[in-house]
Amino acid sequence: MSTxxxxxxxxxxxxxxxxxxxxxxxxxxxxxxxxxxxxxTINTHLKRMRKRAGVNRTFDLWKYACDTKQLKP
Incomplete structure (x- = not known):
């Protein structure tokens, strides 16, 4: 069964x-x-974005945004 x-x-x-x-x-x-x-305000934005993406570090958030082609590396 696939998830x-x-x-x-x-x-x-x-x-x-x-x-x-x-x-x-x-x-x-x-x-x-x-x-x-x-x-x-910056901290709040980044914290909410990390929560939505399911990551703990801002670097991981940046990597997620790049991996999903929302940002260019």
């Missing part, structure tokens, strides 16, 4: 922008500055 595949989680353009900026900066402070948002 159904987990459906792909898609993110909004705003969420993907935050993740892309994070991938270039790698710190919450630099990401917040580049996006014009607070560190708390």
């Amino acid at each position: 159904p595949e987990t459906p792909t989680v898609y993110f909004t353009p705003h969420q993907l922008h935050i993740l892309e900026v994070w991938s270039n900066n790698r710190t919450l402070e630099d990401t917040a500055t580049a996006c014009g948002l607070s560190v708390h």
